Amino acid sequence: MSQRSAPPDDPQAEAEDPVTGEPGAIVYSDVHKAFGDFKVLKGLDLIIPRGKITVIIGRSGTGKSVTMKHVMGLLRCDKGNIWVGKDELTSMGDRRLRKVRDRFGIVFQHAALFDSMNVFDNICFPLREHTRMSNREMKAKVTDLLGLVGLSGTETRMPSELSGGMKKRVGLARALARDPEFLLYDEPTTGLDPILSAAMDELIVTTHKAKPGLTSVIISHDIRAVMHIADKMVMLYEGVVYDEGTPEHFETSDDALIKQFIAGSLIGPMSV
Amino acid sequence: MITRIVEWIGRLILGPIEELGRGVRILWGGLSNVFIRPFRLRLIIQQMEFIGIQSLPIIVLAGFFTGAVFALQSFRAFSLFGAESMVGGTVGVALTRELGPTLTGLLVAGRAGSAIAAEIGSMRVSEQIDALDAMATDPINYLIKPRLIAAMIVTPMLTAIFDLVGIVGAWAVCVKLLGQSEPAFMVRLLDWVDFDDFAGGIFKGLIFGTIIGTVACYKGFYTKGGARGVGQATTSSVVVASVLILTANYFIAWVLE
Ligand SMILES: Nc1ncnc2c1ncn2[C@@H]1O[C@H](COP(=O)(O)OP(=O)(O)OP(=O)(O)O)[C@@H](O)[C@H]1O
Ligand SMILES: [Mg+2]
Numbered sequence: 293m294s295q296r297s298a299p300p301d302d303p304q305a306e307a308e309d310p311v312t313g314e315p316g317a318i319v320y321s322d323v324h325k326a327f328g329d330f331k332v333l334k335g336l337d338l339i340i341p342r343g344k345i346t347v348i349i350g351r352s353g354t355g356k357s358v359t360m361k362h363v364m365g366l367l368r369c370d371k372g373n374i375w376v377g378k379d380e381l382t383s384m385g386d387r388r389l390r391k392v393r394d395r396f397g398i399v400f401q402h403a404a405l406f407d408s409m410n411v412f413d414n415i416c417f418p419l420r421e422h423t424r425m426s427n428r429e430m431k432a433k434v435t436d437l438l439g440l441v442g443l444s445g446t447e448t449r450m451p452s453e454l455s456g457g458m459k460k461r462v463g464l465a466r467a468l469a470r471d472p473e474f475l476l477y478d479e480p481t482t483g484l485d486p487i488l489s490a491a492m493d494e495l496i497v498t499t500h501k502a503k504p505g506l507t508s509v510i511i512s513h514d515i516r517a518v519m520h521i522a523d524k525m526v527m528l529y530e531g532v533v534y535d536e537g538t539p540e541h542f543e544t545s546d547d548a549l550i551k552q553f554i555a556g557s558l559i560g561p562m563s564v
Numbered sequence: 565m566i567t568r569i570v571e572w573i574g575r576l577i578l579g580p581i582e583e584l585g586r587g588v589r590i591l592w593g594g595l596s597n598v599f600i601r602p603f604r605l606r607l608i609i610q611q612m613e614f615i616g617i618q619s620l621p622i623i624v625l626a627g628f629f630t631g632a633v634f635a636l637q638s639f640r641a642f643s644l645f646g647a648e649s650m651v652g653g654t655v656g657v658a659l660t661r662e663l664g665p666t667l668t669g670l671l672v673a674g675r676a677g678s679a680i681a682a683e684i685g686s687m688r689v690s691e692q693i694d695a696l697d698a699m700a701t702d703p704i705n706y707l708i709k710p711r712l713i714a715a716m717i718v719t720p721m722l723t724a725i726f727d728l729v730g731i732v733g734a735w736a737v738c739v740k741l742l743g744q745s746e747p748a749f750m751v752r753l754l755d756w757v758d759f760d761d762f763a764g765g766i767f768k769g770l771i772f773g774t775i776i777g778t779v780a781c782y783k784g785f786y787t788k789g790g791a792r793g794v795g796q797a798t799t800s801s802v803v804v805a806s807v808l809i810l811t812a813n814y815f816i817a818w819v820l821e
């Protein structure tokens with residue numbers, strides 16, 4: 293890999309998001325990724341605006357999770373550049389990548405709680421790993437976080453004793469433990485009933501407001517559930533950005549593909 | 565047609581090489597992390613306890629009966645030409661050199677190696693390993709190192725236990741069951757089994773422990789595709805580790821001679 297790093301006045305790193313007018317906190321430029329012969333990303337150009345809630349939608353299997361994993365270096369792209377602030381990821385070694393990861397919180401599609409640990413230890417994990425907090429401070433922090441996600445008093449439960457929605461909320465609490473700059477949600481509402489899903493939306497918004505400067509990215513195929521909380525929406529299709537804009541832009545779009553996706557209809561350019 | 569055959573041959577050759585590469589990467593990753601902070605002493609001890617305690621009952625049981633049955637059979641054979649006094653020594657040498665380390669290795673691979681592969685494999689498919697990475701914790705340091713090091717420390721210890729219990733089993737059969745005198749049993753045992761036999765067996769235990777830890781960790785770490793994948797990783801960790809142990813045993817014997 294070539295030794296490229298973004299100079300401070302690099303145009304990409306300073307890119308402004310055309311939808312919100314905010315500076316780009318995360319910028320993908322012509323990113324390609326294939327697994328074997330199977331091309332998932334085919335030249336993705338994407339700007340995530342700082343301090344806003346961005347929603348990435350797309351059909352199951354279009355590479356939304358793959359897109360997200362790139363930004364933390366969990367996957368390496370075959371070609372292209374990814375900037376997080378002024379740091380260019382594709383030229384980084386593991387050690388520096390770990391520093392970048394430390395600025396992210398991520399809520400996994402299936403929560404990915406450590407099933408050998410109870411809720412308290414799960415949330416404390418990043419604190420124990422990266423800070424020298426005392427037990428008392430950790431306890432206070434966990435109480436705070438569990439209060440924020442509405443799960444006070446569940447400290448000693450094991451992940452196997454929690455419902456899917458509770459797991460996701462514990463996952464959120466764990467992601468917030470280190471006060472991240474970026475918060476990524478992979479399918480936060482998928483698999484939840486409509487009421488829990490609305491509660492999760494509200495939680496995302498409350499969390500976003502409670503942490504000033506936080507940049508949130510939500511990945512979802514449950515478009516109606518997340519539409520109204522988005523500042524910016526991006527639709528992925530066939531490995532590239534198909535369209536981007538405000539939620540209103542999508543709602544009023546005349547594009548057949550977008551209409552079909554929003555309506556969840558079987559009739560249209562997308563086949564099953 | 566020809567391209568298909570070439571492809572097939574290519575895969576036949578490249579498959580094992582890729583596997584080998586992964587194994588070496590895990591082994592190297594685990595070992596090179598030994599002196600990298602955090603040291604994970606607590607996790608290493610936890611894993612030693614897990615591997616050791618979990619395998620102990622079967623090691624004791626297998627050790628005792630291996631020694632016992634071996635003594636029983638050789639006592640019968642040796643008594644045909646009045647050489648009963650050679651039983652203790654024969655059993656002792658066979659146990660410490662070959663049976664102890666090999667059977668211990670196979671049993672630990674089946675008992676603890678499979679559990680390690682299953683645990684790491686299910687962490688892989690449920691994104692827990694991604695979560696470790698995402699929280700800026702190196703999974704090699706956190707997951708692989710403690711298990712590899714623990715397997716390397718515990719397997720030789722279990723080998724020693726197997727040897728001792730096996731000799732006790734032989735003693736029980738010869739002295740208690742078949743009425744051989746204690747000195748007759750002991751004299752050849754102490755005469756024939758020297759420290760090199762015992763140490764050689766322990767060294768084998770170290771190698772087998774390394775094989776078990778490496779194979780279990782890499783099979784688990786590179787698990788793909790849901791519960792089915794975890795099952796496959798578990799099974800093949802036992803098969804691969806067993807085959808490697810038996811093969812390595814031969815080559816170690818060859819080198820040590
Ligand atoms: N590690 C991997 N190895 C091989 N193929 C992969 C890997 N990760 C993802 N893929 C493939 O890449 C494609 C995109 O996967 P991805 O998980 O990003 O989909 P997604 O858009 O998140 O879908 P969903 O909405 O169902 O979560 C899928 O076809 C998947 O099979
Ligand atoms: Mg996904």
